[in-house]
Amino acid sequence: MTQKANKVVCPSCGAENLPGTLFCIQCGTYLPSGGPLRTEPLPEQEDGRPARPRQEGQEGEEAWALNIEVEVLNTGRKVLLSADREILVGRLDAAHGVFPELDMTTDGGLEQGVSRRHARIYTREGTCFVEDLDSTNGTFLNEERITPYLPYAFRDGDLLMFGTMRSKVHIYPNH
Amino acid sequence: MTTIDSQKDYYAALNVSLNADDDEIKQAYREKAREYHPDSGHGDAERFREVQEAYEVLRDEVLRRAYDRQREKRGLSEDALVGLALSQSRTEAYPLNEPQVFYVLVDIAPHTEEQKEVTRQHLNVALVVDCSTSMSGVRMQNIKIAATDLIESLDSHDRLALVAFSDRAEVLASTHLMDNPRIFKSALAALIPSGGTEIYQGLLAGLEEVRRYASPEMVNHVILLTDGRTYGDEMRALTEARRAAAEGIGISAFGIGEDWNDEFLDDLARSAGGVSRYIRVPSDVRAALKRQIQGLSTMLLQNVKLEVNVAPYVHIQAVYRAAPYLEILEHSENNVIALGNVMADEPVSVVLEIVVAQAVTGERRIARLDMVGEPITASEPIRLRQDVTVTFTLEPKEESAPTNLLNRLARLSVFSLQEKAWRALGVGDVHQATTYLEYAATRLFDMGHRDLGQAAMLEVSRLMHGGDPTKEGRKKLRYGTRSLTSPVR
Numbered sequence A: 001m002t003q004k005a006n007k008v009v010c011p012s013c014g015a016e017n018l019p020g021t022l023f024c025i026q027c028g029t030y031l032p033s034g035g036p037l038r039t040e041p042l043p044e045q046e047d048g049r050p051a052r053p054r055q056e057g058q059e060g061e062e063a064w065a066l067n068i069e070v071e072v073l074n075t076g077r078k079v080l081l082s083a084d085r086e087i088l089v090g091r092l093d094a095a096h097g098v099f100p101e102l103d104m105t106t107d108g109g110l111e112q113g114v115s116r117r118h119a120r121i122y123t124r125e126g127t128c129f130v131e132d133l134d135s136t137n138g139t140f141l142n143e144e145r146i147t148p149y150l151p152y153a154f155r156d157g158d159l160l161m162f163g164t165m166r167s168k169v170h171i172y173p174n175h
Numbered sequence B: 001m002t003t004i005d006s007q008k009d010y011y012a013a014l015n016v017s018l019n020a021d022d023d024e025i026k027q028a029y030r031e032k033a034r035e036y037h038p039d040s041g042h043g044d045a046e047r048f049r050e051v052q053e054a055y056e057v058l059r060d061e062v063l064r065r066a067y068d069r070q071r072e073k074r075g076l077s078e079d080a081l082v083g084l085a086l087s088q089s090r091t092e093a094y095p096l097n098e099p100q101v102f103y104v105l106v107d108i109a110p111h112t113e114e115q116k117e118v119t120r121q122h123l124n125v126a127l128v129v130d131c132s133t134s135m136s137g138v139r140m141q142n143i144k145i146a147a148t149d150l151i152e153s154l155d156s157h158d159r160l161a162l163v164a165f166s167d168r169a170e171v172l173a174s175t176h177l178m179d180n181p182r183i184f185k186s187a188l189a190a191l192i193p194s195g196g197t198e199i200y201q202g203l204l205a206g207l208e209e210v211r212r213y214a215s216p217e218m219v220n221h222v223i224l225l226t227d228g229r230t231y232g233d234e235m236r237a238l239t240e241a242r243r244a245a246a247e248g249i250g251i252s253a254f255g256i257g258e259d260w261n262d263e264f265l266d267d268l269a270r271s272a273g274g275v276s277r278y279i280r281v282p283s284d285v286r287a288a289l290k291r292q293i294q295g296l297s298t299m300l301l302q303n304v305k306l307e308v309n310v311a312p313y314v315h316i317q318a319v320y321r322a323a324p325y326l327e328i329l330e331h332s333e334n335n336v337i338a339l340g341n342v343m344a345d346e347p348v349s350v351v352l353e354i355v356v357a358q359a360v361t362g363e364r365r366i367a368r369l370d371m372v373g374e375p376i377t378a379s380e381p382i383r384l385r386q387d388v389t390v391t392f393t394l395e396p397k398e399e400s401a402p403t404n405l406l407n408r409l410a411r412l413s414v415f416s417l418q419e420k421a422w423r424a425l426g427v428g429d430v431h432q433a434t435t436y437l438e439y440a441a442t443r444l445f446d447m448g449h450r451d452l453g454q455a456a457m458l459e460v461s462r463l464m465h466g467g468d469p470t471k472e473g474r475k476k477l478r479y480g481t482r483s484l485t486s487p488v489r
Helices: A058-064 B010-014 B022-036 B045-058 B061-073 B138-153 B182-188 B199-213 B234-246 B262-271 B282-297 B403-426 B430-446 B450-464 B471-482
Strands: A066-072 A078-082 A087-090 A117-124 A127-132 A139-141 A152-154 A159-162 A165-173 B082-088 B100-110 B123-130 B159-165 B169-177 B219-226 B249-256 B276-279 B299-310 B314-323 B327-329 B336-343 B348-356 B362-375 B382-392
Touching: A066 A117, A127 A139, B010 B022, B010 B045, B022 B045, B045 B061, B082 B362, B082 B382, B082 B403, B100 B299, B100 B362, B100 B382, B100 B403, B123 B138, B123 B169, B123 B199, B123 B282, B138 B159, B138 B182, B138 B282, B159 B182, B159 B199, B169 B182, B169 B199, B199 B219, B199 B234, B199 B249, B219 B262, B219 B282, B234 B249, B234 B262, B249 B262, B249 B282, B262 B276, B262 B471, B276 B282, B276 B471, B282 B299, B299 B314, B299 B348, B314 B362, B314 B403, B327 B336, B327 B403, B336 B348, B348 B362, B348 B403, B403 B430, B403 B471, B430 B450, B430 B471, B450 B471
Parallel strands: B123 B159, B123 B219, B219 B249, B249 B276
Antiparallel strands: A066 A078, A066 A165, A087 A117, A117 A127, A127 A152, A139 A159, A159 A165, B082 B100, B100 B348, B159 B169, B299 B336, B299 B362, B314 B327, B314 B348, B362 B382
């Protein structure tokens, strides 16, 4: 087993951090939690099998395909979105080329403090993340305001609030 | 499917006691559900859902037991003044043959909502005001306004002394009960700036005044207001502060303007379990003093310490205070961390960076935390204990670090970057300092703190052109990032 392989290399400054480090000691960049060693054994340890290449992992990818349903609590509107692509949450503004997948204009987004580019939602290896895009009024996960540009994992039934717009998320496997 | 959320107080949602039986819970649920049902007169969908969620957990024997256990872990069920709750970055990990990092957020907070409204503590305070020439004009005017406010906000059981200092100290009003505030108001008129700044003299006189009536049932404290550097008496002042701490007297220091020495004031206040604060414009004195008095009067515990016992293959890499302000904490060789005071309205959070050098498969207690503190209202110290356990397994579960831990770490990391920059500058490594400040600026912009980001970039460009950083920029960054305890706007 090589020792080096376990170190978390910062994508921003290249500094090596101990496994488990969440923010690079050299430059403070957020290192997505855990790194590779959390869930998968190192390639060397995988009894001879090669490391799983992404494009061949269709089975795995398939298993991770998710649908996210966002229920806007004040209007009761439910939006079912496929999470195989990134979901932009915000308000439609054609003039400025903002076309969010989840457009909150009709839910009173402007009045409730939803920014045009408010947040993005995406999945990575079966986990859903929400990231605030430095919106004016902030994004809240289960009542706690999240730091802009940091991905936060959320689960089925969690409350997401964009500005003061409350919504509940449901996660379904995509079949 | 019902999920348990130990962050929520299901018992409070139904307004039942911890040992309520099934019938009581059912009864409480029926009442609450009727009250909040969206179709009823004063329906509240949100509350209704909470009530339902609480009922679904508490009605089920298995779920209720699991929830109780989680509550206990969070320190919610103990009958103490404060609770000790832990959040870990990971609870399961791969047993690596090399060092790996675990973060633990330790929250020390008053227990329940009711206890937040604690009885107001009696204060025994000396206000020590710098009266050097530089304080004349707007600064002194604002201090007088702030002091008047303070006098009016105190209760008739509190005690106050007023001390002025320049090259020497003068007790303008010795310690008195506040039943006659006029004495103090007329003493304020005698605050006339002249001379230099000798903090030791003022501090000593202030401590003497507090000592006269110091008692363990009161909050004994010296508040120091200064705008200048002290020369040559730093060591004596620090020794005096440490002596005060041993006697149970706290010190907090307020620096006004740009000319005071932030490192010295920090050390001084920290030695006595307090904190230094930066007052950029004189008109902020009023609010700062008010908050300070408010904090002191809700003090729950003093001389709080966190004792960390680690397994032989484990060591503590760093300790930070994450609330109510950010600070890099020192941990002695035996891993005892001094935390100072805990106020009822200001929960204290600490983040531990723990390194496990070599892990063996199985459930391991990597650290045991003991919080010890002296309640103002009781003579016996209280002690709370929590264990940090990690299960090392070849197939650790997917888990993401808890939101509150991530939030705090993000800010601590920026704060540490700029602290590292000043430290590098202190040993003459301008290049390293510039690099750290640039990284700090990037993170600050990322987080939406444009003001602080710009301040950092300004200092970077000064350093790159061979200049010295500005005193103002340094204080703005140090004290600005220190108070990054909640997200922007």
